[in-house]
């Protein structure tokens with residue numbers, strides 16, 4: 001009898017899995033196939049994210065190799081939208097730039113798909129990047145004042161100082177470029193948001209807030225996109241039935257507590273009579289404007305800072321590390337950037353205006369944001385209301401994303417797209433070609449929900465890279481460096497690039 005019950009339970013579970021993860025998504029995809037949207041692939045659970053979410057790399061050692069190469073395929077090169085699945089839902093990747101533009105302008109029909117960020121939202125709070133509706137408008141309005149050109153330019157001094165400090169104090173014989181830039185970007189982000197020096201506060205294990213946020217966010221994200229959460233739902237992980245879930249939930253609570261205490265300390269310091277920070281931070285503005293009094297305002301600041309930090313640190317440091325990596329790989333770029341540094345920013349007190357004169361560096365940053373962008377996709381959007389996009393009917397419950405990374409590798413927009421050519425950004429013909437192709441080159445997305453930190457990011461990338469080029473002679477890339485690229489919270493090299501450097 002017991003055997004029969006177990007058998008029935010197993011069969012029901014298998015039927016449930018087949019129904020939810022094969023039959024249902026296939027039926028939902030049929031709605032789009034009927035509109036002549038071609039199916040790119042179908043994999044139970046992950047669809048085209050199979051490689052990226054599972055961090056699997058193919059023989060090309062690049063988890064988004066297939067997606068980058070879609071426009072080379074005769075079947076897909078003229079497609080507006082590409083069809084796949086994610087979880088039990090149909091998933092659309094919009095490639096046509098006019099449709100991308102329309103999509104970015106009708107965000108009222110979407111929310112950000114909760115699943116990958118469920119635990120982060122639950123444990124830390126939603127913050128700007130995940131908010132929508134009125135909550136988003138309110139946060140974006142407050143933050144916009146912090147991200148104007150003038151405000152960003154005021155932060156350059158702090159970024160210059162921190163870049164110099166962190167780069168100078170490393171062992172040059174084993175210089176881990178990604179880690180150093182992560183530390184630098186993390187420290188300057190915390191200084192910009194909360195006005196404190198990252199090394200000032202460490203937890204009982206000697207870890208800085210930056211280190212704790214980075215590792216916690218990655219672990220919790222990978223758990224939420226893992227098979228267990230897909231099958232049993234994120235609520236099951238919340239209950240902490242597995243030891244790993246219990247530990248991770250506990251880590252989240254401790255991190256939140258640690259960050260809250262730091263915010264209270266920072267607030268106290270800002271309120272001291274006569275306190276005038278060297279570089280006015282986000283918290284400084286909030287205190288000045290009397291916007292940091294209630295428990296709710298403190299909670300909001302915690303969630304926003306956490307979010308900004310996550311959105312900023314990895315994406316920015318990965319591009320800065322790529323700028324250096326490609327300049328080493330193509331030494332003529334290294335030399336040209338060093339010459340540009342001698343001409344425009346020979347001393348440590350350069351300004352935002354000086355940075356803007358550096359065309360070669362700018363071209364390298366732009367090319368890295370095309371060739372190896374750290375944010376190749378948006379957060380998935382989930383449709384909340386049936387609507388049309390161009391000639392297509394889009395159904396509630398579908399997941400939608402932007403395929404701008406597909407366009408970055410399309411011959412139609414970029415000559416020799418698979419070769420690293422910063423010069424393309426110095427060629428005025430190319431520039432006008434870009435201008436005529438609306439919303440093709442959008443590494444920071446577009447529309448109202450574009451990246452609020454894009455100008456800050458570019459300034460940070462340049463300042464960190466400048467400090468590196470100023471301090472070191474052209475090194476070699478180690479022969480055994482494995483260039484495998486994977487997707488965690490952002491996209492980039494899987495392995496540490498350890499450089500043996502010689503100071504100038």
Ligand code: HEM
Pocket residue numbers: 128129130140307308311312313315316319373374375377378379380443444445448449450451452453454456457
């Ligand atoms: C190279 C570095 C960066 C890249 C490639 C990048 C890319 C992006 C992209 C593609 C989006 C759109 C996401 C979506 O709609 O789903 C975005 C949004 C966002 N980014 Fe960035 N970003 C970078 C650096 C930064 C920095 C430095 C900050 C903050 C200081 C930041 C803060 C944000 C925030 C808060 C949002 C959400 C905006 C909103 O929803 O209103 N990012 N970023």
